Amino acid sequence: MKNSIIITIALLGLTTPVWAQNINWQAFQPEQKQFVQIQTGWDYGMTFGLGYGRKFNTKMPVLVNIGYSFPAGERLFDDFKVRLGGQVEVIRRGGFSATVKVYSPFRRFENSLVRLINFGGEFSGVAGFYRKHWYVAGEFGFDKAIATHVRHTDLERETYPDARDGWYVPTGGNYFYGLQAGVSFGKSDVSLKAGNLATQGWKTKPYVPKYAVLEYNYRF
């Protein structure tokens, strides 16, 4: 089991050194190879984020990206998510385009009872119709919580003194599916994606089983 985790994470990192987001491939001009990005919306909480990415003009276009996001609250830095990964445009037929995204989130959570650190794997596909100044697409993906380190506080130990600190493998996963659309003008892209979440096995749901994220990209 331990080896499988390590291999999975290694594959996530080494074979796909990129991180994904909403991209209109056709809006990129030949001289534009980088972008910065800000985002806000509901992503397991009211979140804010920023990121940086770089596009490679290989035979199949590849986009490399890293991003950081955090939820609102009085303590802004106790919970966060860093995503490392990317996306590859695997099909383009006229205005139709399909993109595969693979990235590995690193997440942290803390409250009065516990601190969690998680390495995950997120796999998704996006397909839709793209023009130079707009696009609309559907997406489907799976976000796996591969390994989570749990450290309990003294307060939690009052509830259960024998709770075991350490790595828990795996700790679940959620499907996500929805729509996204965007417009491009000059060096800018604005996009919105929204959809539903369902827990692995489709028997339970997250507390708020929705996501909706607004993004702005500046290409240069």
Add this chain to the structure above:
Amino acid sequence: MKRQLFSLGLILALGSLISACQKGEFDPNQPGNLVPLTVDQDPSLPSIAVNGTQLHAEAFGHPDSALLVVIHGGPGGDYRYLLNCKAFADNGFRVVFYDQRGSGLSKRHPKDSYNLQVMWDDLDAVIEHYKTHAGQKVFLLGHSWGGMLATAYINAYPGKVDGAILGEPGGFTYAQMREYLDRSHGYSLFSETLNDAVYLDQFLSGRGDEHEILDYKFGLWASADGAKDSPVGNEGPLPTWRAGAVVSDALFSIGEKDGFDWTTHLDQFDTTILFVYSENNTAYGEAHARKVSSAYPNVQLFRVDDAGHDMLSFPRGWANFYPVGLAYLNSLK
């Protein structure tokens, strides 16, 4: 150069993970790792076998004294936070505590086996288990969801109960409960409490009957009631053994789907009930207390000052409640 730096960073990250994993790797669904064992897994725990299940239960006081059955909240809580009620055993009552089916340290069952009828059948079975003689009086003390369950039982069997203390039951109809829940979970979109509760969903999740990880997550989520910005006004987190996520989800789903109205036969219960609400729970208040309690013909309404929703658990609330609760029970004993 950039690729080399990236690879170096990745190797360092993987090295940290490998090193950490070597110190121990646990299955979140192995009983005992994140949550304590239940009575069917640990024979040393006090339990009773009733109505086709095994419940974590214990009783204090003389077996022949009037029964006071304490019913915890949730659904999905446990009786640890109500142990102050043991004090009634020193005053001539047989105080019975039990964790409801699928909650606390009681046995877990598949989600589709839970329904409202089985919950009050369990309560009926608990009463019968501890009764030692036909004339033994039976009192119920239900807090929050426990007060709703007590009322559902009284509505079904008005002649089986000799009195009841109800602490801030959400409502006796689905509409009343929904109204209260909307107010009691009214957190700001930008609050730490709300975002802590929902952010967890990407770290921990479980399939329908993976009780251990689901109970653990539910326990972390439920700790929001102890937050400073919670409308329910508690002084801090509640003492608890283990949450019951699956039974909670099952009963809420049934309530949302079918609704409920447990007031239809309450007019047949003419004994005065003691209905208590707290000063600091801004989501409840006197208006909701009067609305909910009005389904009973005779009500003694009492506000517990200097306390929140869990007024029976924290020292100031308990000190203010206990003399009133004891006087009420003694008047009917």
